[in-house]
Amino acid sequence: MPRGSSPKRERQYEHIKDSARKRGESEKRSEEIAARTVNKERARSGESRTASKSSTEDMSSSRRGGKRSHSGSEGPTYDQLY
Incomplete structure (x- = not known):
């Protein structure tokens, strides 16, 4: 972790790791x-000195993970499962 990072980011780092x-x-x-x-x-939250365009304009990593874990209406129907 970078020097000066917040306790929240330290916990987040450990959890992801x-x-x-x-x-x-x-x-x-x-x-x-x-x-x-x-x-x-x-x-994304403005805590770093520099940020790439993709870091600030792309979808957040938590949202991306949520989209991967849920197929939503595109998944198999009830009849197809049973």
């Missing part, structure tokens, strides 16, 4: 995923 480890990612890869995610969230 632990989640990646539970999914089977290596320690190094889970740290990279967590750092990139937290840095993007910091840029």
